[in-house]
Amino acid sequence: WEELSGRDVNGNTIRYHQVCNVDEEEQDNWVRSPFIDARSAQRVYMDIEFSVMKCEECRETFALYYYQSSADIATSTFPPWRENPYTKIDTLAAGERFDSSTVGAEGINRKTLVISPLSRRGFYVAAQDQGACMSLMSLKLYYYYCPETTHNLAYFSRTLSGGEVASLVAQSGKCVSNSVYSNNEVPKYRCNSYGEWRVPTGSCHCRAGYQPNEELTTCQGCSVGSYKPENGNIQCQACPAHSLTRSVGADHCSCVDGYYRADGDSIHQACSRTPSQPKNITFTLNKTSVSMNWMEPVITGERSDIFYRFNCRSCPSTIQPSPSNLHHLTTTNAQLNNLKPYSHYSIKVVGIDSIFSILPFTPLSSNPLLHPAFFLFSLLLSSSSSYYSTSQSTLILSSHLLLLLLLPPLSILPLPSSNISSTLVSTFIINIVSRTSSPSTDLPLPMECHPASGETPCFSVVSGLTKGSKYIAKVRVRNGMGYGKFSNDLYVATSSAKGRCYISTAGLNPAVIGGVMGVIAIVIIVIIVLFVKRRQANKKKRQDVQASKKLAENTNLLKSKFLNVQGRTYVDYRDPHNGVKEIATELDQTKIKIECVIGRGRWCLTVCRGKLISGKTSIPVAVKRLKEGASLIDHTNFLREACTMAQFDHPNIIQLKGVVTKSIPAMIITEFMENGSLDKFLQVVNELTASRLLEMLRGIASGMNYLSSIKYIHRDLAARNILVSSDLVCKVSDFGLSRTLENDPQATYTTQGGKIALRWTAPECIRFRQFTSASDVWSYGIVMWEVMSYGEKPYWDMSNEVVTEVLEDGYRLPAPENCPVSIHNLMLKCWSYEAKRRPHPIEIIRTLDQFIKQPNLLLDTK
Template sequence: MDSKWATTELAWTTYPESGWEEVSGYDDSMNPIRTYQVCNVLEPNQNNWLRTDFIPRRGVLRVYVELKFSVRDCASIPNIPGSCKETFNLFYYESDGDMATASSPPWRENPYVKVDTIAPDESFSLLESGIVNTKVRSFGPLSKAGFYLAFQDLGACMSLISARVFFKKCSTTIASFAVFPETATGAEATSLVIAAGACVPNAVEVSVPLKLYCNGDGEWMVPVGSCTCMPGFEPAKKDTQCQACTPGSFKSKQGEGYCMPCPPHSLATSRAASVCPCKRGYYRADSDSPDSACTTVPSAPLNVISSVNETSVSLEWAEPRDSGGRADVVYNVVCKKCQHSGGFCVRCDDNVDVSPRRLGLAERQAAVRNLQAHTRYSFEIQAVNGVSAKSPSAPHYATVNITTNQAAPSAVPTVHLMRATASTLSLSWLPPEQPNGVILDYEIKYQERGESFSHTVTAQSSSARVEGLKAGKVYTVQVRARTVAGYGTYSNPVDFSTSLHDDPERSVQDQLPLIIGSALAGFVVIIAMVQHIKSCPLCKLSPGVKVYIDPFTYEDPNEAVHEFAREIDISCVKIEEVIGAGEFGEVCRGRLKQPGRKEVTVAIKTLKAGYTERQRRDFLAEASIMGQFDHPNVIHLEGVLTRSCPVLIVTEFMENGALDSFLRLNDGRFTVTQLVGMLRGVAAGMKYLSDMNYVHRDLAARNVLVNSNLVCKVSDFGLSRFLDDNSSDPTYTSSLGGKIPIRWTAPEAIAFRKFTSASDVWSYGIVMWEVMSFGERPYWDMSNQDVMNAVEQDYRLPPPMDCPAVLHQLMLECWVKERNARPRFAQIVSTLDKLLRNAASLKVLTSNTFPLLQRSVVVCFTSLNNSIRCIPILLDLYRVGGTLPGHQRKSLGGVQDMRQMSQTLPIRV
């Protein structure tokens, strides 16, 4: 409201009629104005009221009133009583509507609310022109639909020239790519009003809540939260808009960056591109960033050289002339067995061994063995890189053809009879003079004279005993040797007779020729093997120890999973119920019935719908890892279903689930011997994995499964490396670019990402603590940062309640800072076996004296909310009552030192 702009009479309500009077006049610019005057100074006891029309509030909480007025100096008026005033009062009255009348509300201070007594800065006399005063007052908070203003004169000679009612607001503004609407100020002059913002078009929130504060003066304060341009859009017009990238440019990430030209071999033909599609014949790998150049497949390898040694082949080749613009070129060796007549070739069977592996070779050489003798083979050396799987065409390859040259072993010399009984013949023979390789076994063929049917048995050495014969009969015997090239020629047939009756009194001297002959034959076999190894360089490539192969070295994940895991037909699997959720999807219980095998209960992991190719690869990688293991304390893989939807991994079913939750459900129900038996199982599984050079990285009780017989099996292989950085799981904390389970991880693995079997031993010590405490959370409710700080200061977990001293000592050995000084899993298994044999050693419990290595005590106290909390405190601080570190003061709710803690909180050590 502004009375200055009124074009007609204001006609405000007055009381009494002899009081305020509306007068029309002109201002200094000769514009007409409407004023109210009063000057009853000669009459005492004045109480003149003037009330405006109803003023709607319109949602405003606080309003401001600007008054322009003039007041005559009482001293300039002659013969006036002492009641002359030079001030007047300002009131307001709230109402839910325009309901005021000439008599209501009553003309008194209550129900009106007084705002202030208004006094002029300057008054005027008759000799001077009228001096206009301007005063601004505010009031609030307002809550009803509107209000009236009222002016009370108590005996002044004055003129109310104009009254303007207004409110303050913060105007619409754009800050941090967010629009904040026009916002009225708060109920008090010091109030801050929150205005919620909205991102400008083509922008997204990067932090919430998105808000801006409007202060009492109508000014915006510093914004909270912000928006940023989404992919495909860049800042424009002084960061108030997000405009689309032009064709030929792109922006892959949200943020304040600007559009960039498309990388080589790519082009964006439309606006607002977040990625530039590759040109025809060029591709990006799933792991490539959108701003990387598009690349193509490599050309074929060059200069393939083969070297045949009997039934083994050494292959070498040079790198391709064109790598396709990538540095991740690897090689596949495809073996094909061909007909001698030429033309038709088929893939080699699984008996052919390619070392170090068939797929994903980083080195440019390979050795092939277990080929058939005198057979033609064709080898394709494929060059593949990170985008070969994207190309519809087959990989480029170079071909080399070879023919093996090893002959089968020569005939076995004459067979000798060492002993005969009524039902057995004990035989011996010398190895062939020309074994032509390592003899795998011997085949003994025998038949009763006069019969047409023969029988065969096999022997691993150059002696054997044929059983189940008829007494007093003559048998014809022949023997032949077998190598990788096949069977050699049978020895000449020899006839031997069984006895009529068994003679239990035969002396050792009768058996002596058999013993000497067997020993001599074995010695000859050993010499032949040594000579063969010396002449066979390929034999030196395989020490006979199975070593874990990382599936991520394979270019095609399907090749890896099919090499190490068995494909199961979908008709053999029946899902019964969902029992949990994993990183990639649901975990179900089901039944597996395969032909010729008994139906069993299994666990089935499913890959969730809408998966990316990378998620499918990582999901199947677990099966590729599990399929390489065969140990009673490692979870067994039944097989995979990669041709179904969804993709499934089938493992043995563990009835009691995860070890940590199983122990919590059965707190105190198991004896120490039973718990040590569980720990022994975990250690045995980890020894097997360690022997295969596999590092688990995420060994914890949650990743150990328990069956109905309390057998513990290590599971969840390699999942820690698949965790996404946006994972909400608090167990895994980001550290140096990856997710790490801090409470279970060795210090060197946290600091330097150095994961070894020694770091798995550290994690095993934590698992021991979890088991002996029946699933207690390691380090209780300490933050991950506090855990790292405490371990760095040589703090180690104290023994759980009723924990045998020898077990806690073994834990401390697992937690030695120098990783090379920690025990190996073989030593741990041996130690636990000794403890299980000597149960008395498990009855000695830990005392209250802590090893020097700890240098700490764990103080448990009842916090203000009556919950029990435990934190480690350095032993010296505990003894002398010293000042606590900052993170511990925070944990204790501000307690500064041990003396204050002991005075304010009930504690126990």
């Protein structure tokens, strides 16, 4: 090699290396670069420019190598000038060669190569020429990295790309200032091999008092006059009425002076004032009670929860709870009962809301109230009726007894302005009238009773009554102001035997008796109605039970009919040797003609195309056969697959024609599918209509629904295990050996329980090996993606470890090009993390039928 100076296509002076020793035999010309610091890169790209001369004796290719090293240790003899210990990058051929007529850039070749994986500090690049006449004009080395960035309020530092073409290097993010992790999940971003951030998971939320900017790169404090009460990425909002903030970054607004919030009020609620005084308070006296009415305050404080309190000065404990003497009212009226006679009261009404600010009291007028006789009446409403009855001819009258039955109360007397308690003495006047004879002078005269005090009952004894007679007693009160009215009649009688008196009910008010009888009648009617309803309910319950039993019988009958149509529930034969004899058709090996090998599984299995001869006719078949030397385990698994297929009968499940077990080699003969596996078929055709693709998917779903109905779990549903007939009917195949016959090391994933096709397998199967019909639905979603992408490999060149990680982080395959949004949404439902949220095969079939019948639902594409 020679180092020369020259000019590039732009006329700039360059240095380049050239070799052209075509006259020498067995050439081996090497040139090596200085030590190149990899700067921690695992994958380095190289743009090379070279030219090769046209000549008959010249070679048209040369080779590039690299050698990794932790330091600059190369010498003229080390590393040795041979392929090993160097690692070959590529053999380069010239697409354009130059001669004497070539001008400018016409003879320059440009290539981009990859040096990977790198695991040491640096490397050397070497070129080996073995007879070409060529020049190395430019060698540009570079690597990709994802620059530092902020995404979803999380900062991600500069990250180097991985060593593989499909590598996704996960980088954990840090929440920006004034933000926190969302759901305590550390955000992650993944750097691909071309320095592009991909597959973000997790995010950060701005703290209370801060809002995100439009780009979600920073959290900015809420401006004065606005607030945000909790963590999240919502915007700040203006303070409610009559509240404000005094600094940036507030999580709540404080009430302005004179306005308040109650303890239970939301911070989003406007602050409110205390209400003004109630208006136009009026009252009405009615004997021993007072009724009050007022109007709402003019100023309500902008609240709807106003209520009222009133304070009664000097009110006894029988009127209000002590010691507060406060009432809580939501109406604008109130009534006080049981007031003392000869007393002055000062009542004040207050308007209150939930902030508990009390306004000045509004007093009512002080006025004398009620006559003392009404006080006695009021007290006797709670008395016992055991004070009456004495001897044959004497009736002891107690004012308490008589006043207990005197309804309505006695009338009110005017109250003098002098000292009432010391100048007035109440006197009870008692009149007795006979009911059994006309009035005569023989009747007892009116009597007076003088109570010792206002709290002491007054007793009077009436003598001269006749045995077995009925009387009417009346009472009225007299004081210094005059007489009050008589009370209502009290009916009493003397005993004819022992002279005891009793109260007669003959004088009771007919309306009262009618009311009592009416209440009794209503109670009896209610009891009868409840009894009838209960009997009807019991009758309906018995009818419902009978209907349920009949429905269950019908359901069992329908289920039985369904099973008869669909076939019996799948049976897993423990001994497949006996199972094959019971349910599979044994064929004569001489009736099977093998034409050619169309596929291979493991070393013990081949798949052939052949013909099954029956008389003068023959039909094409596919033949799986075991090679000589297969182990007992292989032979048992082979027969188990035959036992499985023999139990299936559905147009979208591959049909078993028969087996050969009595001669060697053992064979499984199935119908022949002209178009082979679905994935290879799609990669070749690549031009089917969306309607045709949906019909193929519907056939697969129909087959899966059949398998689910007989309780069979496939475990390895994938496009490679779907076979396509000449009329594009898809049929599910591979029942038993499919999980061990996959040759692609990237398609299977070895776990403690064996190998699984990880890219098609649900997360719960990977973690816990829990295979169900729902996990088959997940796999069906991957098949949908394969079909809509025309056989592209799921997750492309991602490693199994990366696929597992991103699935757990919530990543799902994006929609293939030109895939309708509705179809991709159905895929996403199949890929629900929780198995119970995935659709049943019946639901998938119905959805696909709807898409097929209404193509307008497929107009939106991604």
